[in-house]
Amino acid sequence: MAEFKQEQFIIQGKNTEKMESISRPALSFWQDAWRRLRKNRTAFIGLCILTLYVLMAIFAPMLSRYSYTAMDSDAMNQAPSALHWLGTDATGRDQWVRVWMGARVSLAIGLFTAVINMCVGAVIGGLCGYYGGKLDMIVMRIVDILYGIPSLIITILVMMVLGKGVAPLIVALCVVGWIGTCRFVRGEVYRLKEQEFVMAARVLGVPDFTIILRHIIPNIIGMLVTNLCMSIPGAIFQEAFLSYIGLGIAPPNCSWGVLAKEGIAYLRIYPHEIFWPAFFICTTMLALNLLGDGLRDALDPKLRGTE
């Protein structure tokens, strides 16, 4: 058996310095998520539709020559024409402007409700999940009880107490709306705080505040954003429903729900009056659902680097 000596071997192609060097640019979590979101065609279409609607809601009423409250008794219930792009309603108000004014209200309600619910739910759920103990037990019993109460009943009653308007509507939708997020955040935090990296941080003497900020929040932020996107349609739906039963927005302000309600009254004679608000509600919902699905895939850390 031949003897092999160390000197007989030459190391080929191993360079300890180059081995560890990073050959591709490092992507942060959000850059990576954005890259994957762009690849997902349906989600990207959803995002484009939403951006378009938001821009239109901001600028269309400013650029139109009509005011959303100006009535015109010579032009009632007109079909779409060059003068009135989407026609006029029963009092001769221009539907194009009213649709985009409604978009302002509907989108704002959806966004604010979802954001407030997310913040309140995340803070309460996070505290309960992280600190546990008596506080957790008491809050969770309360949450369990509130969860059993049909939310719509509470929303309707709060609306009746506070009166019509955008701010009361948001408050009413937030009274019980945070519970879902709270339960979900609590569960996640509860799971995360038992994991090794949190344990390691705690052993190293990192204060609680920093652990929450640096270790726990980054791990749930993706799910929170997805949750946020998915809960906006719910808020817009509820606004439309409340406006429909006459508890939503006070005239002359309008929202898509109010427009749909007005349109349904003339369904037999002027079907186009229900068509446009219905079209915008449905496409917005569709866009948000598609975007939410895309975000869920894009922000899931487990899927990172696959494909």
Place this chain on the structure above:
Amino acid sequence: MAKYIIKRVIAAILTLLVLVTIVFFLVRLMPGEPFTNPKLTPDVAANLRKYYGFDKPLIVQYFQYMGNLLRGDFGYSMHYTNKTVNYIIGQTFPFSADLGIRALCLAISFGLILGILAARKRGTKIDFFCVMVAIIGTSMPDFIIGACLQYFFGIKWGLFPVAKYQGFQYTVLPACALSFYTLAHVSRIMRASMLEVTSQDYIKTARSKGLSEVRITAKHQIRNAIMPVMTILGPTVAAVLTGTFVIEAIFAIPGMGKYYVESVSNNDYSMTLGMTVFYGIFLVFCNLIVDILYGIADPRVRIGKR
């Protein structure tokens, strides 16, 4: 099992107690009062207030109301004089319940079928169709679906009656409109959970035993995949029942929804309170049944709780 059921029942009773309390005080906080008819002289209004017990302190009223509630008495309506709230609920609830049950059956059966079909034929045109139905269904508020159905099937093509509720063909459109959202939701969840189950070990075992595909789907996949659908049944019942408000208004069905909305604008305290509490009891009861069923179906639920 008995312990689990007792726990759920206690939770349900607590929920009801909180619900009734919140609703009672919220209703009293509402601006305005019931006896504002200008025909009433101040004396008569004062007498009426006394008759309904509004002169007593709020807390006394509360315990009186709770006492009456325990006997199942919702009191007299303040707007429809001489009619009890119980009578009005008794007259109107059967219509709402009938519509709700029809819609629920439609939604669950078709939702499950679509979800199973989509998962079995994954990636084909059938799957695409089912997913499209699910997306469209969750993107449309029920009053818009109702209006569309009414316009096309009722007015344009004249296939079904436009309104009222007097026979089977009258129920078709409202039930469809009411069920669409839930149908879409159920099919979406069923599809996802079917696909998740497909990769489980026991399906591989079943397949390697040589069972036919139909048998695997029917006996192993569906049974396990149906669990997540059961969890949403409680909220689903709530969604369908509250959806009846709007559908009843569109199709002119003499159900509870109309009276509920009217009582709100009339400041008819006892009606609002009674109907809210009634809805609440009904929904909490539905949730309780779903919880217990879930506990029976899935042993992990009743034993495991960290």
